[in-house]
Amino acid sequence: MSQQETDGRIGVDDEGFVVDTEDCEAREAAYRERGTSRPITVVGNPVLHKECKDVTEFDDELAKLIDDMFASQRTAEGVGLAANQIGVDLKVFVYDCPDDDGKRHVGVVCNPVLEELEPERRVLDDSNEGCLSVPTAYASLARPDYAVVRGQDAEGNPIRVRGTGYFARCLQHETDHLYGYLYIDRLSKRDRKDALRQMEEGTPRYETVPNA
Numbered sequence: 001m002s003q004q005e006t007d008g009r010i011g012v013d014d015e016g017f018v019v020d021t022e023d024c025e026a027r028e029a030a031y032r033e034r035g036t037s038r039p040i041t042v043v044g045n046p047v048l049h050k051e052c053k054d055v056t057e058f059d060d061e062l063a064k065l066i067d068d069m070f071a072s073q074r075t076a077e078g079v080g081l082a083a084n085q086i087g088v089d090l091k092v093f094v095y096d097c098p099d100d101d102g103k104r105h106v107g108v109v110c111n112p113v114l115e116e117l118e119p120e121r122r123v124l125d126d127s128n129e130g131c132l133s134v135p136t137a138y139a140s141l142a143r144p145d146y147a148v149v150r151g152q153d154a155e156g157n158p159i160r161v162r163g164t165g166y167f168a169r170c171l172q173h174e175t176d177h178l179y180g181y182l183y184i185d186r187l188s189k190r191d192r193k194d195a196l197r198q199m200e201e202g203t204p205r206y207e208t209v210p211n212a
């Protein structure tokens with residue numbers, strides 16, 4: 001059986017959203033154990049500061065990239081990882097993240113697009129945010145506490161993913177990455193400077209790609 005056949009069978013709930021809360025442990029382990037962990041790109045690396053290319057081939061090479069992304073995410077202890085964070089210019093992100101209720105979500109989104117929220121659903125949450133590509137820095141950033149992302153799974157099937165709380169933040173953060181934005185780009189000048197100073201002063205617990 002190919003990887004796609006074992007991994008691709010994620011159902012949808014009665015509202016059409018992908019079910020990404022079942023067998024999280026086993027699904028995450030399967031990806032990660034097939035993959036190879038790669039070093040993480042950091043702020044200043046050009047691959048992080050431009051829009052990535054759309055995924056057009058849903059093939060074994062993409063499946064291998066996703067495996068490596070899960071392996072890298074685990075090594076760096078991240079809750080989400082975009083392909084350009086391991087130096088690959090493609091619109092794919094993976095996640096392993098708890099929501100508002102502490103429920104774990106594991107999945108992959110290709111070619112993500114954030115859906116516009118109804119004004120009444122737009123409630124801002126100003127929790128702390130961090131990024132593997134801005135190691136050791138954190139800053140408070142207001143974002144909607146609910147998010148819906150539209151995209152495709154690893155086989156190219158259309159999917160919609162929704163999240164609350166920290167997972168909503170993750171969906172927005174990872175989608176931003178693939179359009180060339182880091183969370184620090186959404187901070188005030190002063191907070192951005194402070195985050196970069198935190199990064200200068202800290203030492204990441206995982207391997208990073210040195211900037212040229």
Ligand SMILES: [Zn+2]
Pocket residue numbers: 130131132133173177
């Ligand atoms: Zn990030």
